[in-house]
Structures are given as C-alpha cells and as structure tokens.
Amino acid sequence: MSTKGELALYAFEEMGFGSNTFDIDPDMISSAIRRMTSMLADWSVKGVTLSFPLAPEDSSASEQESNIPDWAEEAIITNLAVRIGPSYGKAVSAETKVAAKNSYSTLCAIFAQPKESQLKSMPKGAGYKSNSPFTLRPVDNNLDPVDNGVDPSGGPV
Numbered sequence: 001m002s003t004k005g006e007l008a009l010y011a012f013e014e015m016g017f018g019s020n021t022f023d024i025d026p027d028m029i030s031s032a033i034r035r036m037t038s039m040l041a042d043w044s045v046k047g048v049t050l051s052f053p054l055a056p057e058d059s060s061a062s063e064q065e066s067n068i069p070d071w072a073e074e075a076i077i078t079n080l081a082v083r084i085g086p087s088y089g090k091a092v093s094a095e096t097k098v099a100a101k102n103s104y105s106t107l108c109a110i111f112a113q114p115k116e117s118q119l120k121s122m123p124k125g126a127g128y129k130s131n132s133p134f135t136l137r138p139v140d141n142n143l144d145p146v147d148n149g150v151d152p153s154g155g156p157v
Contacts, residue, residue: 001069005062007076008032014081015090029062031087036080048104048111075103 002010008029017024040052051067068076078100085092 002066002073003062004033004036004064004066005029007036007066007068007073007080008062010073010077011036011080011084014077014096015085015088015092017088017090026062028088032080032084033061035084036076039079039083040076043107046108047113048107072107074099075107079104 009024011032012022012024012028037052037054040050041054043050044054050069050072053064053067078096081092081096082100
C-alpha cells in the first residue's frame with residue numbers, strides 16, 4: 001500500500017515529470033491529492049468503492065496511508081495522470097490513456113454487483129406475476145364432467 005503523496009508522485013511520473021529532472025513542490029502534490037480525492041469520491045458514487053479515506057485535507061495529507069489495495073493502484077495513478085496532465089500543460093501518452101480506461105473498466109467489472117431481490121414465492125416463468133390477467137387460473141376439479149356423447153361405461157349415450 002502507498003501513501004496519498006506517493007500515488008500523486010507516481011501520477012506525475014506517469015505524465016513524464018521525473019522527480020530527478022523536475023522539482024515537484026508540495027503545492028503540486030496537495031493539488032493532485034485533492035484531485036485524486038474528488039476522482040475517488042466520483043468513483044464511489046458510481047459503485048467503485050475503495051477504502052480511500054475521503055477526509056478533509058490537512059498539511060499531513062501526503063503522508064496519510066491511502067488504504068488502496070495494490071491491484072487498484074494502476075487505475076488511480078493512470079486516471080489521475082490523465083486528469084491533472086492538462087493542468088500542467090502535459091499531454092499524456094496514448095498508452096497512458098488506454099491503461100487508464102482499461103484499468104477503470106476492470107475496477108468497474110470487479111465492483112459490479114447484481115441488484116438483490118426477494119421473491120415471495122417460486123417464480124413460474126419469466127415475468128410471472130400472480131395477479132396478472134394473462135396467467136391461467138387453477139382449474140376447479142369439482143365441476144361436472146363435460147358431456148362428450150360417450151357413456152363412462154364405454155358405450156354410446
């Protein structure tokens with residue numbers, strides 16, 4: 001697991017800002033953390049709920065643990081790079097855009113849950129509703145038999 005600051009730094013590296021060639025100041029990091037927080041809040045509304053703490057920012061936010069599992073970090077890093085790149089005049093590569101889209105799609109597939117429903121009884125078929133006028137009603141077997149012209153003993157009536 002990484003801290004929020006490390007995830008922001010990885011996003012800058014994804015954009016091409018290497019820490020050894022560019023000075024990334026604390027304001028850039030906290031701005032990226034704010035954008036990451038809003039991105040993950042948006043994902044949470046869409047059903048992709050990671051355990052990222054969405055608490056208000058403070059001066060120690062970059063050292064705060066992100067609680068993001070390792071398998072979800074790529075989605076956050078690449079999507080954050082795509083979001084903050086234009087703010088710094090950097091166009092992210094096509095590979096980064098494809099990786100961001102694919103990794104977000106994977107997260108959506110992981111978190112896709114079918115809606116839970118409770119059945120009152122066993123269904124009789126697709127779309128069955130017990131009060132539908134189109135379903136057959138139970139047959140009452142206590143009615144008189146139909147006269148079909150044949151004697152029940154086997155001969156004609």
